[in-house]
Amino acid sequence: MSNGKVKFFNETKGFGFIKDSETNEEYFVHVTGLIDEIRENDEVTFEVKEGKKGLNAVNVKLA
Structure with missing residues (x-):
């Protein structure tokens, strides 16, 4: 498991980006990959x- 911070999330469109706190990499996240809101x-x-277009964050839950 990685730790990070939600940089952007559009609830209407159901996607956003998470920034990894260790590597500073940004990962796409889709509403289907969420455990928590x-x-x-x-x-x-x-x-x-x-994912289809690169690495995606999945099994996302609040820390």
Whole structure:
């Protein structure tokens, strides 16, 4: 599991980005990859999985 912070999340469109706190990498996150509801600036834990357009954050939950 990785730790990070929600940089952006659009609830209407159901996607956003999470910034990894260790590597500073940004990962795309889709509403289907969420366990908990998230908002901008939330601290979260997540796993990284290969998606259609690169790496995606999945199993995202509040830290």
